[in-house]
Amino acid sequence: MLGFDGATKRFGSVTALDRCTFAARPGRLTGFLGPNGAGKTTAMRAVFGLVELDAGTVRWHGVPVSAKERARFGYMPEERGLYPRMRVRDQLVYLGQLCGRGATDVGRSVDQWLERLGLAGRAADRLDALSHGNQQRVQLIAALVNDPGLLVLDEPFSGLDPIAMDAMGGLLAELAAGGATVLFSSHQLDVVEDLCQDVVIIEHGRVVLAGELAELRAKVPQRFVDIRYRGLAPDWPELAPVTVIEAKDGRARLRVGRDTDVAALLATVQDGTDVVSFAYQPPTLSELFHQAVAA
Amino acid sequence: MNGMRQGWLVARREIGERSRSRAFLVSLALMAVAVAAVLIMPALLKPGGGSKDIGLTGPTPAALAATIGQQAHAAGVTARVHHYASLAAGEQATRQGRVDVLVAGAQRLEWPGRADQQLKAVVTGAIQLVTVRGRAAAAGISPGAAAALLAPVPVSSAELGHVAGRSPTDELAAIIMTGVLLMCISIFGSMVLTGVLEEKASRVVEVLLARIPARALLAGKIAGIGLLGLAQIAVTALAALIAVTAVGSLNIPAVRGAVLAWAVAWFVLGYALYATVFGALGSLGSRAEDAQAVAGPAQIVLVAAYFASFFMITQPGSAAAKAISYFPLTAPLAMPGRIAMGATTWWEPLLAVALTLATIIGLIQLAGRLYTSAILHSGPRLSLQDAWRSTTAAAPTVTTPAPSATEAGTRTTTTARPRARTTTERRTTMTTTGPARHRLLKTVLTGIAVALGIAVAALTSDVIIGVAAGAVFIAIANMMVRLWTGHPGPPVAHH
Numbered sequence: 001m002l003g004f005d006g007a008t009k010r011f012g013s014v015t016a017l018d019r020c021t022f023a024a025r026p027g028r029l030t031g032f033l034g035p036n037g038a039g040k041t042t043a044m045r046a047v048f049g050l051v052e053l054d055a056g057t058v059r060w061h062g063v064p065v066s067a068k069e070r071a072r073f074g075y076m077p078e079e080r081g082l083y084p085r086m087r088v089r090d091q092l093v094y095l096g097q098l099c100g101r102g103a104t105d106v107g108r109s110v111d112q113w114l115e116r117l118g119l120a121g122r123a124a125d126r127l128d129a130l131s132h133g134n135q136q137r138v139q140l141i142a143a144l145v146n147d148p149g150l151l152v153l154d155e156p157f158s159g160l161d162p163i164a165m166d167a168m169g170g171l172l173a174e175l176a177a178g179g180a181t182v183l184f185s186s187h188q189l190d191v192v193e194d195l196c197q198d199v200v201i202i203e204h205g206r207v208v209l210a211g212e213l214a215e216l217r218a219k220v221p222q223r224f225v226d227i228r229y230r231g232l233a234p235d236w237p238e239l240a241p242v243t244v245i246e247a248k249d250g251r252a253r254l255r256v257g258r259d260t261d262v263a264a265l266l267a268t269v270q271d272g273t274d275v276v277s278f279a280y281q282p283p284t285l286s287e288l289f290h291q292a293v294a295a
Numbered sequence: 296m297n298g299m300r301q302g303w304l305v306a307r308r309e310i311g312e313r314s315r316s317r318a319f320l321v322s323l324a325l326m327a328v329a330v331a332a333v334l335i336m337p338a339l340l341k342p343g344g345g346s347k348d349i350g351l352t353g354p355t356p357a358a359l360a361a362t363i364g365q366q367a368h369a370a371g372v373t374a375r376v377h378h379y380a381s382l383a384a385g386e387q388a389t390r391q392g393r394v395d396v397l398v399a400g401a402q403r404l405e406w407p408g409r410a411d412q413q414l415k416a417v418v419t420g421a422i423q424l425v426t427v428r429g430r431a432a433a434a435g436i437s438p439g440a441a442a443a444l445l446a447p448v449p450v451s452s453a454e455l456g457h458v459a460g461r462s463p464t465d466e467l468a469a470i471i472m473t474g475v476l477l478m479c480i481s482i483f484g485s486m487v488l489t490g491v492l493e494e495k496a497s498r499v500v501e502v503l504l505a506r507i508p509a510r511a512l513l514a515g516k517i518a519g520i521g522l523l524g525l526a527q528i529a530v531t532a533l534a535a536l537i538a539v540t541a542v543g544s545l546n547i548p549a550v551r552g553a554v555l556a557w558a559v560a561w562f563v564l565g566y567a568l569y570a571t572v573f574g575a576l577g578s579l580g581s582r583a584e585d586a587q588a589v590a591g592p593a594q595i596v597l598v599a600a601y602f603a604s605f606f607m608i609t610q611p612g613s614a615a616a617k618a619i620s621y622f623p624l625t626a627p628l629a630m631p632g633r634i635a636m637g638a639t640t641w642w643e644p645l646l647a648v649a650l651t652l653a654t655i656i657g658l659i660q661l662a663g664r665l666y667t668s669a670i671l672h673s674g675p676r677l678s679l680q681d682a683w684r685s686t687t688a689a690a691p692t693v694t695t696p697a698p699s700a701t702e703a704g705t706r707t708t709t710t711a712r713p714r715a716r717t718t719t720e721r722r723t724t725m726t727t728t729g730p731a732r733h734r735l736l737k738t739v740l741t742g743i744a745v746a747l748g749i750a751v752a753a754l755t756s757d758v759i760i761g762v763a764a765g766a767v768f769i770a771i772a773n774m775m776v777r778l779w780t781g782h783p784g785p786p787v788a789h790h
Contacts, residue, residue: 048505050504081500083499142502
């Protein structure tokens with residue numbers, strides 16, 4: 001369990017983290033969200049001591065994080081970077097050794113990872129000879145090479161093509177299923193919604209929303225109804241107290257209360273309209289995000 | 296996992312990656328070969344050692360040939376005398392280089408090219424002697440009395456400021472050694488500088504610092520590159536020793552095992568000092584192109600130290616030579632030369648080592664703080680001032696721009712004292728006097744430069760060196776101000 005406890009950091013007059021308190025649990029994927037400049041990178045750097053907090057602590061299993069624990073963490077910074085002229089395998093073994101493991105031990109896991117991510121044939125190549133996508137994979141291995149109990153990834157999905165995104169998502173889910181604590185930041189809210197069990201949203205260095213995603217969505221009093229229909233549109237005003245968010249070209253999105261009688265609503269709409277599909281659901285992560293950040 | 300092991304891993308990577316590069320291996324071989332060649336060359340270029348061929352033609356006193364032989368012997372030269380029947384034959388032999396000088400009628404010396412001053416003195420002396428003896432005999436003085444009259448007066452010579460037994464060859468050897476030291480400190484120091492900048496530019500530094508402390512990274516880098524430098528200088532020193540031993544006839548006391556061992560030790564100290572500075576300054580930049588801007592002042596100091604040592608080689612016992620061989624920034628280049636010239640007593644190098652070590656320890660503390668606070672900064676180049684402020688961010692203090700300059704000002708010149716005080720007062724009361732402060736700073740720095748130039752000129756009794764010292768000071772001061780404030784130097788004052 002990774003815990004932020006009142007973490008505060010100021011850079012001159014800018015407050016990057018403001019009594020930031022939240023937790024990321026083992027065996028789960030935690031999405032770390034917030035607009036640009038909200039303090040996500042600062043918070044992630046604080047886990048690794050790259051930023052010295054002015055107040056508060058970062059704890060791992062309840063104990064303030066020390067250099068010894070950090071050696072068992074994996075980190076992928078937003079600014080990707082490795083030695084461009086160093087050979088792929090040498091580089092990964094070196095980074096693994098810096099975490100305190102023996103060369104042969106690290107070598108074995110590096111080979112396994114290279115094999116798994118389809119880079120076994122490139123082990124002896126210089127990093128700058130690899131394609132952008134393959135360099136990203138090497139960067140990921142660099143974060144995974146010491147079999148970390150905690151994995152912190154800053155924007156792991158940025159710059160990936162859809163296939164690489166799926167592969168990355170699958171890998172992260174698998175690592176979490178294996179018991180690792182995984183915290184990652186992203187602006188791709190649909191990806192986070194699909195992958196994560198937990199989310200933390202921060203703005204101006206403060207946590208504005210945190211918890212289990214399903215629970216957060218359920219707790220919101222509004223529900224949304226998405227309707228697709230053919231032909232004439234229903235008479236929306238008749239449906240009050242429903243709020244129509246948008247309705248055009250055979251699609252409509254309505255906001256209703258949590259206690260709305262869904263069956264009655266469907267019956268009303270179907271009366272006189274050819275309904276193709278009807279979906280009643282809690283707000284999307286994107287809606288939660290906009291609500292939380294605007295508040 | 297302690298810092299030592301991590302530092303060693305970093306050092307090992309530096310050694311492994313860099314020693315594989317062809318450039319390093321080539322430079323290793325080149326420097327050793329070049330130094331050996333410079334030491335062997337003079338011996339190869341002196342054909343026949345000290346033997347000279349002298350041609351005689353025309354009417355000459357009978358005793359001349361024998362006297363030339365004696366005079367030459369006294370000067371340490373073996374003379375072979377050849378007789379030519381005619382001037383034409385003699386001149387032909389001279390032109391063909393078969394004789395080194397042709398004595399025509401005991402009155403004229405003809406040379407194949409430029410006159411050899413030593414040989415000229417030998418031959419002229421012999422002619423004088425023979426002629427005076429002839430005149431004495433003509434005046435009725437007995438040969439015994441004439442010999443007594445002409446008995447040479449013993450004149451001994453002493454080279455004050457020089458050390459007995461050291462020749463220009465030793466000076467040359469000492470200059471070469473100092474040059475090799477400069478090259479090695481500068482080459483390997485620059486590797487630290489560019490290495491730090493490359494890690495920043497490629498962003499790998501964040502990946503590294505998530506695993507190891509900044510100090511372990513900097514220390515490991517300096518140590519790893521330093522070990523490569525040590526290998527280079529050790530190979531070069533060994534080549535020098537082998538070259539001198541191989542050319543047995545060449546007697547260069549400046550190239551001895553003990554002197555070379557000192558040179559290696561001074562490389563370690565000089566490298567440690569400058570590499571620490573280069574590493575810290577490198578952390579201020581963000582891209583490889585920033586190298587010049589951030590490390591310029593340190594590089595100029597290093598080159599200035601070399602030139603100061605170079606000029607002092609011929610007077611290793613002078614006060615100025617002593618001063619620069621103790622001053623930590625110049626000692627690594629100045630002290631080895633003095634040791635090579637035999638101008639030091641046993642405790643002097645040890646004192647200089649102690650002073651340099653103390654400075655290195657202080658610099659490591661400073662560099663560690665600066666590097667730690669600046670290394671993760673990205674974007675435009677940091678000013679030294681900002682980097683330094685962020686190391687002391689917890690306790691906001693009034694930082695003074697270019698503190699060394701103002702301090703030096705109060706210490707050296709009495710006129711600067713009230714000025715410096717005004718600066719401090721003004722700074723504490725109002726903080727928006729930028730241009731005025733810069734004008735003042737520039738005036739103070741110029742004053743110090745002039746004073747320094749005059750002092751150096753007086754000390755070395757050489758105006759040019761004095762002017763150079765003043766100019767170098769102004770250049771370094773300007774670059775320091777630029778580095779400190781992050782903007783291009785004090786604006787030029789318009790009067």
